[in-house]
Amino acid sequence: MFSYCSDPSTLDGLTWLSCYLTTGKHMGLYVSVVTVLVLLAVTAPVALLFGFAGAASARSRIAPLRWFGKAYTAIVRGVPDIAFFLFFVIALDQGFEWIRHKILCSDWDQPIRQGSDFVVCDAAKLPLSSSPQWVHETYGFLLAVLTFAIVFGAFAANVLFGAMRAVPRAQMETAEAYGMSHRQAFWRIMVPQMWVYALPGLSNLWMVLIKATPLLFLLGVEDIVYWARELGGTKNARFTDYPHGDWRMWYFLALLVFYLAFTKVSEIVLDKIMKKLTHGQATAAGEAQRKAAA
Amino acid sequence: MSCWDTIADYGLRSIGIGERLLPTENFTLCQQFTLIGSGMLWNIYFGVLALLAGFFFAVALAVGKASQSRLIRKPAEWFIFVFRGSPLFIQFFFAYFLFLSLKQVIPFFSPLTSAWLGALVVLFFNTAAYSAEIFHGALQSIPKGDLEAADAYGMSGWSRFRRITFPTMLRLAWPAYTNEAIFLFHATTLVFFSGFPAWRQKGDALYYANYFADKTFNPFIPYPILAGYFILLTLCIVGLYGLANRHLNRHLPSNARRPIKLRPTLLR
């Protein structure tokens, strides 16, 4: 990175450290911080969408849809996320390729499963094996987002389902009395009001989601814990210009600070949102806000 | 070899009883079900003990966090913040490191470096912190009228806490606490996966599932088996907590809603 870094063995103290912390490998760590943040930012709305769909279908008047919604939340919530991640991504990937294979290569005569091999035609590969590496990584990233969203969507569905039930019955009855249809009452009365009941559960879920990011490596995304472990391990002078002993302690300490800071910021932001949402709601806190203002 | 033999050989393998060597070839479904099930013993052990012990500590922490005194409130707040704010991965790493150093200074602490105690301690602290936050939230939302009524009856201090505050807090916190119990059982899979070493191939369900996935190179059998076991376990937890919830709410009129609901059909 810096010009004086060409021969690290002659350096010491802070200059050495400045070179050490700016190696290409450390850039990998910094990139992974961004990756994790981007992943969280993308996953949260997608998981919320899954959760909303799950909760809405669990309330549906159509029985198969209701069963699907209930089964989705019950099954996915019952499985430890780590066990889910260990096989689900491969299954998801194979599922996509299988569908593409059926569409793109209908004249293919060989079986897809050959022994333990999973073979689809070249055109069905996702991404194509000739695509550049960044396409592969982006695809892996999107798969990780999807898997995270499916898992945390189930938890979100559970929270939202509870929140929909918490909206006072009288509100819905009033809507009906005004002649709103079921659909209108759902979208105009229930959905706007349910968030205040859902937010405590959802913020808790967000905290859990943040702390699930060390599992990203199982999904093929290089996360910060992976890099901390890799960088902190004992480094032999044969393979690096910056040999050192077991420094995992320091890297993990940095991670600890990162996660604690991230949690703190999240708490502050979520508190703000809660204050906003409470405004004008028919809850005790909303009442308190109204009284304080008056 | 019949499946019963396999169960006899490996049913308690995770705690060191039975066949010493794990199967190394011709893996049957029965072996996978048996060994992964055997590993579940550890998950249940960690989960149940951590929850039980964690419950009492959590109540203390929650009361501490709600305390007027800064001296009590601040440590409780920090404890909860640190354990809720960091991934379990990192907690296991630091705990193992700390326990190793402790052991070198004072041999008395040597059991802490094995999973059965060390991991249990970490999980205990972890669940205590999460539950404490839930209980604290519940404490804050205890209806003011309940406490005023207690005052009117002349209750104070311990008797007010035991008879009014504590039961109401539990009742309010119970749904969220159920979720926390589920999360804790799920978290027990991390013990051998990243935290503590496995001795003599005695590990939890995920350890054995991992073993089979590695030996058969097919993740699509052992992990779904593991998932199945956990779904069953989760159903048990939800059932037990549901029973407890009924007990906690037994005096409330909302429970009487059920017969009322049934009446129209009976009348018709």
Added chain:
Amino acid sequence: MKKLILTTAALALTAGIASADGHGKTVRMGTEGAYAPWNFVNDAGEIDGFERELGDELCKRAKLTCEWVKNDWDSIIPNLVSGNYDTIIAGMSITPERDEVIDFTQAYTPPDPSAYVAMSADVEVEGGVIAAQATTIQAAFVAEQGWTLVEFATPDETVAAVKNGEADAVLADKSFLDTVAGTDGLVMLERMEQIGGGVGMGVRESDQELKATFDAAIQSMKDDGTLNAMIAKWEVASQW
């Protein structure tokens, strides 16, 4: 996001340059990147080591365009058979169990013994507490002997366990232990164990063409002595 794409694109570019003159199809090479001197991530953040150099040379000889992919060891075989990359080149010993699921090219290093490292040279291995990385052939070996096996998730932790007295010795590949023996009072024991075959490249069983291509390329490197030179340079194994 932009930054992520930029750096990965740069990585892909450098990986592509190694065989820019090849016009065959793209072959994705899967490796672990945490097993010096076989494969590791160097200071620049690129995959480096004996297998990187070997793989690039093989691809050049076979006129293939090769791209390097990092994958977790635990799922390295499932991801190969499911088609996420085309070869495994990750210091993987050829064992009968693995051979049932995937195919191996001919070995590029001869079978080498596994070694022990302990805090003193007169440690009794038999019946002692032996550390090994979980789900390796060494772990299976120790379990079979009936000694007390203690398994850790990473090789680093196994060595650390010996240093802090949790285990009497660690059993692992000799080439890996060579890198740690002599540091912090660790010594290599006389005793060696002959477990595992040579190391080869893993390919899908349905991919016989690719297997033949790499077999031929490895043979040509064996024949002209470049493979031995490479083994000597990286000190990964004994020579052919």
